[in-house]
Amino acid sequence: MTPNDLIRSALRWLLYVLLHVLVARHLVLFDHAFCYIYLGAILFLPFELNLTAALLISFMTGAIMDSFDNTLGLHIIASVLVAYLRPILIRYQLAQKISENRLELSLRGIGLPAFLSYVLVLVSIHHFVLLMVEAGSLGMLGFTFLKILGSIIFTTVALTLGQAFSR
Amino acid sequence: MLQLFEFIARNRNFILFVLLEVFGFWLLFNSNNYWSVEYLNTANSANAKVLEVSNSVKEYSNLREVNASLAQENRLLNQQLVQLQQQKPTNAPNGYQPDSDFAARYQWVTIAKVIDNSTHRADNYLTIDKGTLHGVKVGMGVISPTGVVGKVKICNDKFSVITSILHSQFMVSTKLLRSNEIGTSKWERSNDPSVIQLKDISRYKPLVKGDTAVTTDQNAVFPAGLRIGRVKNFKVAPDGAFYDIDLQLSTDFSTLSYVYLVENKLLNKQQSLQEAVNEKKPK
Structure with a gap:
């Protein structure tokens, strides 16, 4: 990883965090769909980054989100889980692309089908954990599931569009 | 003993993951813990500053x-x-009582x-x-x-x-x-x-x-x-x-x-x- 790559990754992380704190945090579609676009900050971390660093970064990201939502712990739990599952998913889904040596975790780098399956799985896990823990109980299960489903679609579309329109 | 250290070294990421998750749950369920009260909430000065800036922008769009x-x-x-x-x-004499x-x-x-x-x-x-x-x-x-x-x-x-x-x-x-x-x-x-x-x-x-x-x-x-x-x-x-x-x-x-x-x-x-x-x- 060159210093240039490092700076680009750091800036991308900052961009996703700011985008979430300033804009996406306030977006609610149809009272059910929320946009947790900060997931991009974790999902698109460089693939070469070792797991320890990824876990600590996602812990920090979650803590920042929690500090803005006054829900300390909630985003941390979901973010750290995503960061831990990320390499496993990459190993199973993108194994052959890794062997092509240079793998950039972006829409352009791995193509739409692989990108969607990668993002969709991790976003689903994240939202399921986040919203179930937030609900705190099994009451209103239908409402929570609707929220999870809506948010998965919203976040995935937002992340895909964000990647499609960035360089 | 050596085996224990080897185990920890081999599984350090998993252990870190578990620790962080446990810490997260501990933070969540002890909502009055020192961290969330003292630092990690919307009232801390850095967060408040960010919110203030974003709010001042939003104020314009809400004027209508x-x-x-x-x-x-x-x-x-x-x-x-x-x-x-x-x-x-004000100019009526004292006894004047208008119909409601x-x-x-x-x-x-x-x-x-x-x-x-x-x-x-x-x-x-x-x-x-x-x-x-x-x-x-x-x-x-x-x-x-x-x-x-x-x-x-x-x-x-x-x-x-x-x-x-x-x-x-x-x-x-x-x-x-x-x-x-x-x-x-x-x-x-x-x-x-x-x-x-x-x-x-x-x-x-x-x-x-x-x-x-x-x-x-x-x-x-x-x-x-x-x-x-x-x-x-x-x-x-x-x-x-x-x-x-x-x-x-x-x-x-x-x-x-x-x-x-x-x-x-x-x-x-x-x-x-x-x-x-x-x-x-x-x-």
């Missing part, structure tokens, strides 16, 4: 809604104010936006974006935050046309506050849309420049005490019995944007009674 809610609040406050004034008129229906007869029906406006014709009209669907009826009074505007002339379900006070046939019963004289305001010189003429005040009464002109109690359409304007100058024609008074209008008609519609709920009863008298008159 803020305006609407303020106008709504003003409408209710105005209605209450007039109702209180009607219940306890009478005191509450003025109702601020709705707020409308002026979408068309003329000021330079001989007879001027305004068009507003509210109609019968919103409770507007022909004959309702129209006022702005700064004073009298006019009267509803015609309306359909979505729009209404208002006879402006700048109309050659529109007359308002007017009282001068300081000299306590009553006359009639009417727009006569149609070249200046900021000045209206006040008639029927005897030349033998003392007048002051700058005196405030308001609507009188004898007005059926407008509540008493609404501002019309202030005395700009006055003169007497050599053979006249009355002053020619120019009032500077308190409302700037060229920049009028929002108006209130006022309904006198007892207007019909009052008018039918007055018409009955006229019909009985021998012709």
